[in-house]
Amino acid sequence: MKIKTSQLPLIIVSGLILIWMMIPIVYTIIFSFNESAKTNISWRGFTLDNWLKVCDNAEVCGAFINSITVAVVSTIIATALGTMIAVALVRYRFKFRSAVSLLLFMPMATPEVVLGAGLASQFFAAGVEKGLVTIIIAHTMFCISYVVVAVKARVASLDPALEEAGRDLYGSPQAVFWRITFPLLLPGIVAAALLSFALSFDDFIITNFNSGQVSTFPKFVYVAAARGVPAEANVIASGVFFVALILVLSVQIFGYFRRKKLAKVSA
Amino acid sequence: MIGNFAEAGADLELVGISKRFPGFTAIQELDLLIPAGSFFALLGPSGCGKTTTLRLVAGLEEPTTGKILIGGKDITNIKSYRRPVNTVFQSYALFPHMTILENVAFGLRRRKIPNAIELATEVLKLVELEHAANRKPSQLSGGQQQRVALARAVVNRPALLLLDEPLGALDLKLRRQMQLELKSIQSEVGLTFVHVTHDQEEAMTMADTIAVMNKGRIEQMGSPSELYDLPQTVFVANFLGQSNLFSGKVIENNANSFTVDVSGKAVKVPTKRAQRHSGSVTVGVRPEKLDMHLNKPKDAANLNILGPGVISDVSYTGVSSTYFVDVPGIGNMTVFAQNLEESENFGAGQQVWLSWVVDHTFGLADMPEDEGKFVRDDDTTSLAALELADLIEEIEEEM
Amino acid sequence: MAFAAFSTNAAPVEAAPKKRSWIAPFLLLPGLAYLSLFFLVPLIALLLTSFQATEFGPLGKEFVYAFQWENYVQAINEYMPHIGRSFFYSITATIFALLIGYPLAYLMGVTLRDFPMWKSLVLMLVIAPFFFSFLLRALAWKQLFADSGPVVGVLNMLGLFGPGDYLNGTDFSVIFGLTYTFIPFMTLPIYTSLDRLDIRYLEAAGDLYGKPATNFWKVTIPLSMPGIVSGTLLTFIPASGDYINASNMFLGSPSTAMIGNVIESNYLITQNFPIAAALSIALMAVILVAVSIYIRRSGTEDLL
Numbered sequence: 001m002k003i004k005t006s007q008l009p010l011i012i013v014s015g016l017i018l019i020w021m022m023i024p025i026v027y028t029i030i031f032s033f034n035e036s037a038k039t040n041i042s043w044r045g046f047t048l049d050n051w052l053k054v055c056d057n058a059e060v061c062g063a064f065i066n067s068i069t070v071a072v073v074s075t076i077i078a079t080a081l082g083t084m085i086a087v088a089l090v091r092y093r094f095k096f097r098s099a100v101s102l103l104l105f106m107p108m109a110t111p112e113v114v115l116g117a118g119l120a121s122q123f124f125a126a127g128v129e130k131g132l133v134t135i136i137i138a139h140t141m142f143c144i145s146y147v148v149v150a151v152k153a154r155v156a157s158l159d160p161a162l163e164e165a166g167r168d169l170y171g172s173p174q175a176v177f178w179r180i181t182f183p184l185l186l187p188g189i190v191a192a193a194l195l196s197f198a199l200s201f202d203d204f205i206i207t208n209f210n211s212g213q214v215s216t217f218p219k220f221v222y223v224a225a226a227r228g229v230p231a232e233a234n235v236i237a238s239g240v241f242f243v244a245l246i247l248v249l250s251v252q253i254f255g256y257f258r259r260k261k262l263a264k265v266s267a
Numbered sequence: 268m269i270g271n272f273a274e275a276g277a278d279l280e281l282v283g284i285s286k287r288f289p290g291f292t293a294i295q296e297l298d299l300l301i302p303a304g305s306f307f308a309l310l311g312p313s314g315c316g317k318t319t320t321l322r323l324v325a326g327l328e329e330p331t332t333g334k335i336l337i338g339g340k341d342i343t344n345i346k347s348y349r350r351p352v353n354t355v356f357q358s359y360a361l362f363p364h365m366t367i368l369e370n371v372a373f374g375l376r377r378r379k380i381p382n383a384i385e386l387a388t389e390v391l392k393l394v395e396l397e398h399a400a401n402r403k404p405s406q407l408s409g410g411q412q413q414r415v416a417l418a419r420a421v422v423n424r425p426a427l428l429l430l431d432e433p434l435g436a437l438d439l440k441l442r443r444q445m446q447l448e449l450k451s452i453q454s455e456v457g458l459t460f461v462h463v464t465h466d467q468e469e470a471m472t473m474a475d476t477i478a479v480m481n482k483g484r485i486e487q488m489g490s491p492s493e494l495y496d497l498p499q500t501v502f503v504a505n506f507l508g509q510s511n512l513f514s515g516k517v518i519e520n521n522a523n524s525f526t527v528d529v530s531g532k533a534v535k536v537p538t539k540r541a542q543r544h545s546g547s548v549t550v551g552v553r554p555e556k557l558d559m560h561l562n563k564p565k566d567a568a569n570l571n572i573l574g575p576g577v578i579s580d581v582s583y584t585g586v587s588s589t590y591f592v593d594v595p596g597i598g599n600m601t602v603f604a605q606n607l608e609e610s611e612n613f614g615a616g617q618q619v620w621l622s623w624v625v626d627h628t629f630g631l632a633d634m635p636e637d638e639g640k641f642v643r644d645d646d647t648t649s650l651a652a653l654e655l656a657d658l659i660e661e662i663e664e665e666m
Numbered sequence: 667m668a669f670a671a672f673s674t675n676a677a678p679v680e681a682a683p684k685k686r687s688w689i690a691p692f693l694l695l696p697g698l699a700y701l702s703l704f705f706l707v708p709l710i711a712l713l714l715t716s717f718q719a720t721e722f723g724p725l726g727k728e729f730v731y732a733f734q735w736e737n738y739v740q741a742i743n744e745y746m747p748h749i750g751r752s753f754f755y756s757i758t759a760t761i762f763a764l765l766i767g768y769p770l771a772y773l774m775g776v777t778l779r780d781f782p783m784w785k786s787l788v789l790m791l792v793i794a795p796f797f798f799s800f801l802l803r804a805l806a807w808k809q810l811f812a813d814s815g816p817v818v819g820v821l822n823m824l825g826l827f828g829p830g831d832y833l834n835g836t837d838f839s840v841i842f843g844l845t846y847t848f849i850p851f852m853t854l855p856i857y858t859s860l861d862r863l864d865i866r867y868l869e870a871a872g873d874l875y876g877k878p879a880t881n882f883w884k885v886t887i888p889l890s891m892p893g894i895v896s897g898t899l900l901t902f903i904p905a906s907g908d909y910i911n912a913s914n915m916f917l918g919s920p921s922t923a924m925i926g927n928v929i930e931s932n933y934l935i936t937q938n939f940p941i942a943a944a945l946s947i948a949l950m951a952v953i954l955v956a957v958s959i960y961i962r963r964s965g966t967e968d969l970l
Contacts, residue, residue, distance in 0.1 A: 007777050014773040017766055018791045021849060024806035025798050041809055081697035092690035103698060107705050109899070109957055111907020113926045114946040117933055118708030121715045121943060141704040144697055164327050165360035167347040169374035169419065176348075179373075183364050198796045204910065205926070209933065221801040225915040229805060237799040244797035245790075252786055 025241070032234035039228030050231040054239075057232040063220035064236050066132065070216060071200040074139035079193045081140075082147025083185070089148070090155040107145045115142060116209030123210065130212030138210045139203060143196040150195060154188025201240070277338030277351070277426035277459060278303050279324065284333035286319050286483075290655075293319040295483040297333070301476075306453050306460045308474030310467060312506070316483040317463045318357075321429050324461065325354045337426055348377070353420035354429040359412045361404035367391070367415050368400040374423040390422040391415075393452065410441045417449070421456060430462040434469060446473050467507050471495070479503050495553075499542050501635045504551050511600045512551040514634055517544065524625060530596035534571050534628065541630025549631045555603040556627040559590065559613055560620045571628060573597060574620030581615055592619060709950075716943035729939055741944040745928050749948075752925040755837070755912070756905035759844035760852075763901045764894065766845065767852035771893070772886075775860030792853050804843055804916045811839055811917070835919030843911035848901040855900065859893025860886075895964045903953055925949055 003011065035045040055061040085104070088094070107115065119138050123130060162184065166176040204218035211219060221233055281299040285292070294316045301307045309317040322328040324335060326347030335343045342350055353374065361370050368387055375383035391397040394414040396407075404412055413433055420428055430449075434442045450473050453460050464470050470477050471491040478488040479502070487494060487503045498504040504512060515529040525541070527534045527550055536550050552571075558564075564572055576594035583606070590602040590613060600621060604610065613619065719732035742749070770792060778785040795803065811817050811833040821827035833839050867889065871881040887894075909926030912918035918927075925945060932942035 003777075010769055010773055010777060014770050014788070017770055017849075018788065021791065021795060021846070023810070024803040024846075025794065027806040027810065028798070028802050041812075081700055084693040085697040088690045088693035092687055092693075094690045094694070100694065100698065103701055103706070107701065109903055109953065110950055111903055111926070111953065113907040113909065113929045114712070114950045115705070115708070117929060117942055117946045118712040119704060120933065121939065122704075122708040122711040124939075125711050125715075137704055141701065144701060148697075159358065159360065161356050161358055161360035162362060164325075164347075165354070165356055165362070165419075166373070167327070168325055168352070168354045169423065170348045170377035171373070172348055172377070175377055180362060202796075202800050204801060205907075208930070218799065218801050221799060221805070222910075222915070225801070225805060229802070233799075233802065237802045241794070241798045245794070248790060248793075252790075256783075 028234050029238045029241070032231055032238045034231055034234075036231040040231045040234065041228070050235045051239075054232050054235045057230055059215070060217075060220060060230065060232040060236060063215040063217045066135075066214060067201055067217040070132065070135050070139055071197050074136045074143055074200050075193050075196040077136075077140045078143035078147050078196050079189060082144045082192060083151045083189055085144070086148045086151035086155050087185075089152055091160075104145050104148050107142055108149075112142075112203075112205035113209075116206040119206070120209040130210055131214050134210045134212070135207055135214065135216065138206045139200040142203075142206060143199055146195055146199065147192040150192035151185065151188045154185050158184050198244075278336075279427055279459065279461065280336040280339075281320070281324075282334040282336070284320070284323060284335065285331045286316070286323060286328060287331045293483055294323075294330075297483070297485065299478065299485065299488075301459060301461060303338075303459050304457055306450070306462065306473060306475050308462045308464060308470035308477045309480055310464055310470040310477050310507070311480035312465055315480045317465075317480045318431055320480070321354070321431050321461065321463050324427065325352055325429055326350050327354075351426040352429060353423050353425040353427075354431060355413075355416045355420050355433045357431045357433065357435060359404075359416040359433070361412055361415055361419070363404055366401050366403060367396065367407070370404065370415060371419045371422055373419065378423070387418075387422055390418045393421075393455075394418045394448075409437055410445060413437065413445060414448075417452065421452065421458070424456070424458070426459065428458045428460050430460060432464050432466075434464075434466075442469070449473060471507075477507075479506060481506070497540060497629050498551075499632050501549060501631055501633055504629070504631060509554055509601055510551040511554060511557070512549055512631070512635060513597060514547065514549045516547055520544065532573055532597065534573075535625045536628045536630045537626055540626070540628065542632035543630060547634065549634050550628055551631065552623050552628050554589070554601040555587075556623045557600070557602045557604075558622050559592070559602055559604060560622060561612060561617075563620045564622050569625050570622050571625055572620060572622045573600070575618045576600065576621065578613060578615050578617045578619060581613070592621060594621070712943045712946055715939050716947050718940040718943075720940065727937075734940070737940045737944040738948065741941045742948065744941075745925065745945060748923055748925050748928050751922070752906050752949075753952075755841055755844060755922075755924060756902055756908075758841050759848065759905050760898050760902045762841070762845040763848050763852040764898060767849055767897060768856055768894075770849075770853045771856035771860055771890075775857045775863065776865070776886075779861075779865070789857075792850055792857075795850050800847060801910060801916075804847070804910055807839075807843060807846065808834055808917055834917060835914065835922060837922060839917040840912045840922045840924075843917040844905045844908060847908070847911060848905055851900040851904070852897040855896040856890055856893035859890040863889050891964060895961065899957060899960070903957070906953060907949060 031040055031043075032050055033046050033048065034040055034043055035047040035049070037044065085100075089097075089100070094100075116138070119134070119141070120130075123134055128134060158181070163176050163180055166180045167173075171179065202218060204216075204222055207216050207219055208222070215223075217233075217236060221229055224230065224233065279299070279301040281297055284294055284297040284299075286294040297316075297320065299320075309320060311317045319328060323330050326342075326345065330343065333343075334341055337351060361367075362373070365373070368384065368391065371391060372383045372387040375386055380386065388397060388400065391400055394417060396411060396414055396418070399407060399411065399415075404415065407415065416433065434445050434449075437445060446469060449460075462470070462474060475490065476488065477491055477494055479486045479494065481502045487499045494503060494507050498507065498510065501512065504510040513527070513529040513534060515527045515534070517525050518528045518533070519526040521538075523539075524535050524537050525544055527536060527548055534550060536548075538544060541548070541550070560574075563574065564570065566572065573594050576592040576597075578590055579593045579599070580591040582589045585606075587603050587605050588610060590604060592600045592602060594600055602621065604613070714731060715729070716737055717731070717733050717735060718729040718737075719734045721728045721730055770788070774785055774788050774792070778788065809815060813832055813834075818827060818831075818833055821831075821833075863886065867885050868881055871885045872878075876884065906924075907926045909924060909930050910916055912922045912924040912927055914920055914922075918924075929942045929945050929949075932938040932945070
């Protein structure tokens with residue numbers, strides 16, 4: 001198979017779009033190595049200091065740790081709750097099905113400002129002090145729907161005959177779940193968790209309404225934007241990016257070699 | 268050997284089994300006894316309830332009414348994973364995330380059988396797949412997957428092995444080969460096999476006993492030759508092979524036979540080969556039992572003669588030819604004839620007489636339905652009716 | 667991968683499940699209770715807030731529950747330009763994102779089908795922005811668009827820009843920022859649709875005398891419609907409520923403020939809760955109406 005010349009324009013256009021998409025990422029990464037002064041706007045020379053002493057800036061590091069905490073906790077809760085809903089939606093028949101679907105669709109169809117303002121009004125009315133817990137509550141809420149969508153696809157593609165075969169082969173309900181259902185759903189669950197994590201980690205708007213005095217990484221950047229974002233913020237964003245990149249790449253490469261190995265065995 | 272931990276095959280008995288799904292009834296009042304060690308086939312068109320019957324036995328569905336007994340023990344309320352029954356699924360349902368060996372050992376491990384791997388390896392040898400033990404199901408061909416599915420079930424030495432159209436996904440040649448293999452495995456391990464299929468040829472080749480199912484009921488049960496030679500209902504006569512059927516009133520009763528008036532022509536039927544002996548009856552004869560003649564044959568006591576008719580179409584199938592003969596007042600008759608020298612005389616448009624030996628005639632218990640040979644219940648109208656019933660139920664639920 | 671979440675036509679839908687079980691409510695209840703408590707109840711709280719009246723008590727400004735629907739009149743009168751601007755920006759950005767995202771999705775889903783390595787590379791690049799702080803990316807554009815920055819410099823050099831011309835804080839920069847932000851959200855659902863597109867449909871169309879352009883409009887586009895609908899929704903809805911790109915600390919200026927900026931400032935800065943709530947409810951109502959008409963007209967109700 002070769003690329004045809006008629007496809008060249010599409011390839012060139014797409015290439016340009018991809019380069020355009022990468023510009024701000026590359027820019028931010030480059031400026032994480034800038035020997036910055038008070039602001040990090042103009043290039044003053046290369047240094048590794050920002051990377052080596054990132055936590056000297058306690059404010060950035062604290063916000064980053066808060067973000068990680070929030071993302072981990074809300075991902076775990078949202079993935080658990082969302083997976084359960086997804087299984088029920090595909091597998092069982094129950095009343096008010098369309099109402100349930102609507103309730104799941106609505107958070108995705110509601111702009112973040114509205115979600116944020118609504119929760120803030122509720123916390124205000126209930127007299128709840130805003131902080132890490134309210135951020136986690138908010139993030140879990142908007143992640144659930146995305147988890148349901150991601151896992152539902154996986155559940156729907158799972159052949160019910162496999163679980164029946166498990167029962168037929170003397171598997172108790174627990175054995176069938178842990179040895180057949182769960183391993184087969186795992187890729188979907190992992191994808192949903194990754195998505196939740198990314199959404200939560202990068203969320204600013206909802207967080208801004210419900211965080212009180214607590215800072216998260218996006219909130220730190222937003223506040224700092226007024227007076228100049230320090231290079232340490234670039235370091236953290238770039239670091240997170242590289243970790244994610246390595247994770248995704250290793251999964252891809254692992255998969256590639258596995259496929260190759262399998263192809264060899266079956267040949 | 269693999270037989271060291273389970274009793275041999277056991278009887279399966281269904282007593283008054285019914286199964287209703289929302290909107291339709293899959294099985295009505297079914298009684299069935301399958302003796303231990305037999306190779307039993309449930310044959311019928313899709314939607315006749317045969318797969319549901321199998322799933323009830325496996326414990327994957329619960330009957331609405333009735334009892335299921337295996338080896339005389341009532342297992343109706345026993346969960347599927349505690350039943351001494353294993354299934355070879357239509358789609359094989361091999362666990363995609365496990366190796367072949369893990370798949371085969373799955374049931375043994377759940378039952379905490381100590382030498383599970385050893386036994387699984389042994390049964391893989393039986394299906395000649397020990398070299399594939401460490402592969403994943405997706406790396407095997409359809410026929411190999413089918414053998415793994417069979418091994419995975421057989422290794423547990425169930426009292427009863429259920430096969431749900433396991434050969435449906437294979438091409439013709441492979442299917443023939445697998446049929447023989449299945450048969451030899453059955454005689455080797457001596458289990459009771461219950462095989463569900465819509466392929467009459469498959470059922471005839473493999474099973475000792477066939478039950479023909481239609482619309483949730485068993486129409487007729489017997490050995491393949493009994494069913495073919497002496498069908499008892501219109502459905503069986505048409506589903507198992509082809510038949511020429513005639514309906515008419517009984518006009519004369521003798522000691523050993525009676526005569527039916529079919530549009531003014533007399534057709535004789537042996538009394539012991541008929542289900543009904545008076546009033547309106549349907550009788551029939553298999554197409555290969557018919558002889559064609561250019562001239563009217565001489566009347567004889569043991570011969571039924573129809574004609575003259577005109578050959579409307581001939582199709583050549585190699586070993587034989589199929590002739591369609593239009594007999595005025597009776598309609599189209601099908602004749603299978605070997606391709607001998609005289610066949611040249613029988614071209615389309617040729618006038619012919621048909622005859623057959625009276626002893627080949629059979630008399631049925633019911634009458635054909637108006638709209639044709641048999642009503643399939645998986646056509647669009649029936650499916651739409653099911654959908655509608657489903658929808659109504661769902662709407663009621665929402666209220 | 668993560669993009670699975672955006673697919674609307676993911677798996678072949680089987681017959682409706684027949685089984686009823688006590689397990690279903692057990693599985694549904696925790697999640698639905700959570701969403702009710704932290705999504706539905708807040709919406710009601712917001713609705714109630716939007717009708718609140720302001721009173722000046724001994725502790726200063728106080729809000730009491732009332733049915734002051736005039737809040738809506740006041741909010742809409744005062745912020746009509748922002749509302750109009752929000753929808754103008756978000757619709758324009760959605761159209762641009764579609765024009766940019768579709769070719770990318772087509773490249774991945776159709777052109778590179780037989781080149782898995784290239785396909786995964788492009789896919790990774792499209793997903794990459796998900797893993798990079800959205801605020802810092804917007805900030806990067808601000809700095810690139812700065813008056814002394816490279817983009818303005820080049821435009822000056824080309825004579826397209828004179829002294830006094832600027833990029834940041836204009837309609838252009840805000841729409842640019844919105845488009846950029848939501849490209850992956852547009853591209854991924856279209857990609858999942860196109861990836862599942864059976865090439866034989868196109869071959870059949872070609873066999874039936876369709877020219878490539880005709881086939882594209884008559885076959886490819888309709889078959890990728892679920893992806894287009896879900897992509898445009900995933901772009902339009904958040905874009906219409908966004909207030910980062912339009913904020914004057916990022917790519918906007920006071921003259922580009924969108925409804926999100928107004929809600930934010932009324933809520934978090936001036937603490938004028940009833941007006942902020944009325945604006946939120948109005949925004950949500952408009953979006954719900956627009957989305958349901960859109961879904962119905964494009965024939966993809968099963969998106970729900």
